[in-house]
Amino acid sequence: MRTTRGAARAYIAAVALGALCCVLPALRSGAGTPWITVALLTGLYLACELPGRCPFFGSSVPIRAGSFFPLLLAAAFLLPPAAAALVAVPGSLVGRVERPPFTARRVWRAAQLAVTVWAASSVHGLSGGTATLGGSGTGPDLPYAILPACAAALAFSLVLTVLDGSILVAAERLPLRRAWSGLLPRSLGPHLVHGLAGLMMAVLWRGPYGPLSALIVLLPMYISCWVFAQYHREHAVHRATIRALVQAVDIKDTYTRGHSERVGRASVLIARELGMDPGRLEVVRFAGILHDVGKLGVPTRVLRKDGPLTSEERQVIELHPEYGHEIVRGIGFLGEARAAILHHHERLDGSGYPYGLSGREIPEFARVVAVADAFDAMTSTRSYRRGRPVPAALEELKRCAGTQFDPQMVRALARGLERHGWSAVTTAGTAAGPEVPGSRGECEQAVPGRPRPSGGLGHIPPPQPPADGLGVLPGPQPSADRRR
Structure with a gap:
């Protein structure tokens, strides 16, 4: 605990002392504590928490200490307050902790949950909940048992929220308002759902079949919590992967730093106006953020060249969509974003690169990202020029709609900007950088007789419409500007 702030140590010690006061009545002789029920519930809670620390399971069991609340609420319904508080302590002390200081976090979690469960059990008893559960040979008094259970769950949520916010104030010196902002509405x-699940478990526990029947509720709830936590863990890994790739591009191509994040934001703005579902919104954001990841394969001297590119250097930099596709082709969760990375420099009239696709041959996400990319390139201030005002950039996009950009995507961007606005004062980097093909955002005129870019990566064939619809999609979609 020596690495914890002094105020946080004092606060943890105070809450731990409060927790001790909560559990002491259950330890006194003659208290009438139902030790068999306490032992069974404590053992079940330990069984729920221990897999997270077992090397056999590793990180595939993301249930952390205190995360399995239905069982703790069942204890609050079945036991007196002091005994219920005792159930939370062993599992919290041995549960998985991912960040240091480990001892402080375990002590805090055990104390926090002991106080919280004590409060929930007290409210449940005061509201007459114990009598409504029934006993051996008598059934529960439903639906009257639901109201005390909900009151206990509300007390559980309130106390837990207050303690969570308070430790943030003590440990991280956050303002009170910010520390508690949004905690209660989210939890x-x-x-309340955990409280109802705990009530079901308590009713079965008091029923004729005893504690074993409670597993009917416990096991499905535990599996549901595991699946939900696993989803969030995978989602966090996805975000970390995207963040690492974007940081690598920003380090290599400093003059467009921040450009990728803004293209992702503009892409989502367009996609929302097109009515895309939330799942596709996230993927199109990934497409916008990673559209230039192929610059990792372009020599740094070319990316940072101060001046116009030679024809050879232009050919090299025009390979970055294919390099990007190669980098992300094995990342399954990107889905349609991979086609956008490969084709965001195609043009509606067929004069883009790398494959000279035209019209609806260009994937939808690629046409979205193309407009977002050009818009941010025009409105961002570079070291060699000031950014255009948003209305001027929109006029340029509209002028090029139908030849370079998909008109539907341009109209969607205009509607989104009208609704939400845009900050056009961002300065992207300090170094001038080269005049990269497509970096300025204005429309280029196709050069008569200019050969279509061949691609350069011989092992990547021109895309074919896949059976699952994740590549070339019908419908109006933006093409990409050759100068970004």
Whole structure:
């Protein structure tokens, strides 16, 4: 605990002392504590928490200490407050902790949950919940048992929220308002659901079949929590992968730093206006953020060249969509974003690169990213020129719609900007950088007789419409500017 702030150490010690006061009545002789029920519930809670620390399971069991609240709420319904608080302590002390200081976090979590469960059990008893559960040979008094259970779950959520916010104030010196902002609205719904699941478990526990029947509720709930946590863990890995790739591009091509994030934001702006579902919105954001990841394969001297590119250097930099496709082709969760990375420099009239696709041959996401890319390139201030005002950039996009950009995507961007606005004062980098094909955003005129770019990566064939619809998609979509 020596690495924890002094104020945080004092606060943890105070809450731990409060937790000790909560559990002491259960340890006194003559307290009448139902030790068999306490032992069974404590053992079940330990069984839920221990897999997270077991080397056999590793990180594939993302259930952390305190994350399996239905069982703790069942204890609050079945036991007196002091005994219920005792159930939370062993599992919290041995549960998985991912960041240091480990001892401080375990002590804090055990104390926090002991106080929270004590409060929930007290509210449940005061509201007459114990009598509504029934006993051996008598059934529960439903639906009257639901109201005390919901009151206990509300107390559980309130106390947990207060303690969570308070430790943020003590440990990270956050303002009170910011520390508690949004905590209760986010947690109240899940805690009420956990309370109802805990009530089901308590009713079965008190029923004629005893504790074994409670597993009917416990096992499915635990599996559901595991699946939900696993989803969030995978989602966090996805975000970390995207963040690492973007940081690598920003380090290599400093003059467009921040450009990728803004293209992702503009792409989502367009996609929302097109009515895309939330799942595709996230993928199109990935497409915008990673559209230039292929610059990792372009020599740094070319990316940072101060002046116009030679024809040879232009050919090299025009390979970056294919390099990007090669980098991300094995990242399955990117889906349609991979086609956007490969084709975001195609043009509606067929004069783009790398394959000279035209019209609806160009994937939808590529046409979205093309407009977003050109828009940010025009509105961002570079070291060698000032950014255009948003209305001027939109006029340029409209002028090029139908030849370079998909008109539907341009109209969608205009509607999105009208609704949400745009900050056009961002300065992208400090170095001038080369005049990269497509970097300025204005429309280029196709050069008569200019050969279509061959691609350069012989092992990547021109894309064919796949059976699952993730590549070339019908419908109006933006093409890409050759100068970005």
